[in-house]
Amino acid sequence: MAVASVMEAGDEDLVRQIAKGERRALETLYARHHRRVFHFIRRFEDNTAMAEDLANDVFLDVWSLAGRFEFRSRVTSWLLGIARYKALNARRARKKTVDPEEALGGLADGADTPEITAQKVSKAEALRNCIAALPEEHRIVIDLVYYHETSVRDVAEILQVPENTVKTRMFNARRKLSALMQAAGLDRGWP
């Protein structure tokens, strides 16, 4: 496949080319999606270097598994599904040991209370802070819907939960976000 046609190919065509051993197709898929895969893994993984390795591993898996992709979901959903699997596996493996820095990370650091923080920052910044402070489960679904623009069905496939669970989890995430904003002194009037 010529360079130009690889660059213009859709994700599914790229996967077909990768299955035939076309390295350039994988490099194109990587250039297109490595950023989103890295960001998704960061929702599970605090360590940036580890997230980087896991994200790269996702694409190395694609090199091996492309021939088995059945094209029943979007390629991006497939990538994020592999990413979630890898991130959870890495976490399970690491649970056997305790990282002192991580263990100490949960201790109070004398930071400002949400109310004081809210007084110091703009509303937009407060909202970003509150999104970042959401529990992992809620932050992940918010990212999948708003940043990765993933449909209800695709979120369900990536997270391996029913579609109704996806909808209620997203609703609860929004409600939790409003509660955090209220705790920060910014009542949004909902719910």
Place this chain on the structure above:
Amino acid sequence: MTRITDEERAELSLLLPWHAAGTLEPAEARRVEAALKADSGLAAEYALVLEDREATRELAAAEAVPSSMQARFDAALSARVAGDSRRAARQAVMDAKGPGIFARLFGGLFDSPRMAFAATAAVLVILVQGGAILALLGDRAGPEYRTASGETVPADGLQVLLRFAPGLSMDDAAAWLEERGARIVEGPLPGGLFRVAFPGSAAGDASELAERLTTDGAAVVLALPSG
């Protein structure tokens, strides 16, 4: 303007984030659009959803991807491609030599190499168990040889209990064993372990061998001395 019921409102409220992201089916998107015009409360809720979406995207945009990521991926991919080429070349040599004894035995029975590999492992287990029974029935222990230093090594070589890395393919596991002249004599055992013999191993300690194996690449996550 048509009013919406509380039940409809609750149902459509759940869909607002996907409406904002543009990922609803057209029919659902039309329902939400109509409801937003009819219900000011739902419209206010949608305004918050749009704010949330904007903030989420800003957060992601601010999160930099490590500069080393692309270079590390290129290096890892090159290594993977080279490994694949080596395996293909090795397979070509094996094909040129003709099928091995187990391939000849099982080639007609199994379509996939994985099944043939599993059958081979099962036969090995049976043979080993048969050998153990014969040894018990006989009046002497199993075959072994004594080294110049007087150390005893089973004829089968040292044995180690291994757990392969999660996700390691059967092909990669077979290649790993082949490279080390090792073979599975029992497994899978509880805990996903395999008992693996290293017939070519010189006299030495199985503990040392197990320790070496755990640091020998990423294929093995656990190695314990056996027997």
